[in-house]
Amino acid sequence: MGYIYIGGTIFFTVYGQLILKWRINHFGELPEAVLDKCLFLFKIVFDPFVFSGLAAAFIASLFWMAAMTKFQLSYAYPFMSLSFLAVFILSVVLFHEVLTWQKVIGLAFVIVGIIISSQGT
Template identity: 35%
Template sequence: MKYIPFILFTVLTNAAAQLMLKQGMMTLGPAITGQENLIMKTLQIVFQPWVFFGLATFVISMASHMFVLSKVDLSFAYPFLSLAYVAVAVMAWWLFKEDLGAYKMAGIAFICVGTILIAQSGSPVRSQTAPTIETGELKS
């Protein structure tokens, strides 16, 4: 449980990156449709400030996730990333006025319940003596 804050940091930076990318693409919208040169269009997108910081935030999120994976089981850590769906849906509703209907809310509830169940399952700390792929041994 001591790695939960790191996992949640990964989730929140992942969600923040998505929101920044959305803002950046909404800002660019019509400006890039007239651009014919693919390289120039790509550079214009990547260096739009919201997109650039969104991509940088993804790098931070991935570094955090790699740290978490070095400490806990993948089967414990990875499902927590689904909480980014929850954060993105709620923040998109709040910031971008996107629809948050009954089906989305039900899906959010299922994601939350599933994540709670996974959090309650077994020991999340990765065993230092566990067999690895490199040794050719399989976990049983």
């Protein structure tokens, strides 16, 4: 069951990041003036999709707390790096972000790190 909790944490973390990026792209860039920035962010927070992304972060934290009852932090935390992999792949597919060899190599190191760190308890 502990791995389901970690999976839920990753799923809701990735969902939140992708939905926020999608909606931020819709709203455009942050204005320069301080008051305009505040109004802009206030408007964004109440967008239903953005709100769902923020709620997903909260739900991810609940899953993470459940995972902490099953695993040591030093064992479970490296699995959170899988969210980097998922966000990377989905950002390339959904937002047509640039795929570079440097990013691919960096993510390969992350995956190797997860494999190595998951071997110890």
